[in-house]
Amino acid sequence: MPFSAILVVIVVAAAVALVVGVRANLTRSREGKAFAFVALFILPGIAVWVGYNEQMDRAESKTFCLSCHVMADYGKSLYVDDPSYIPALHFQNNYVPRDRACYTCHTDYTMFGTLNSKIRGVRHVLVEYFGTIPKPENIKLYTPFNNRECLYCHLGARKFEEGRAHSRTPDQMARIKSNQLSCTSSHCHDIVHEVATLKDAILWKETPAQQ
């Protein structure tokens, strides 16, 4: 739904609710009762629903994740000019949508994955405003990164399924798919954000055509 339409829905809902509040005696007539039902039940419900969807949509954006200062280096790591940096490789080559780069890799691809992500996000907010903010290089995931999030896109892909590095031992592919062997294990894809060494990194500069 376009953002302008969402604004219109919420403004109209607020205006109609205001009319009923100011002219509460309208509800004495049958038509007035029906109008009040629409104004105080149907329209606010619709307004909250569209507003909620818009907020959830915004909460998946890179801008949203990087709006906390402590995340700035993580955003910068997406621009490292070195394909061995997994987030940079994915971001710069559009393997993930650029405007949703953080969410695409850091959500849980499960039934309640989005909800879990939001709960984790609220936890981040609490730490940001009421806790002790760690240094960027000391920020750790709450739980180890699950291969499920990688496999959501890579499972079945030729490059992944036929990759020689994924089948060095007979059971390696099975261990990867069952999350027994992490994709981010040492000597696999273990160079991730590496924010501690970012100050020495060369950064990629997007040309207008790449933006």
Place this chain on the structure above:
Amino acid sequence: MTRIEQRIRWASILIVAGLLIQLGTFLLVHPLSFVAFLVIGCPLVGAGIVLYLVSLTQNSTTE
């Protein structure tokens, strides 16, 4: 003004306040906006709707 009309007025105030806060949260793409939407905006609108429904049920009981 009857009691039900007073309640409808309060329901309207809560709903309008909640919706205005929702509008305010759209000004910024920021986690605090998201939290304000969920923790302040939605409960205000919800409380207004519940108050309206309660006033309806109590009115029908009186009738």
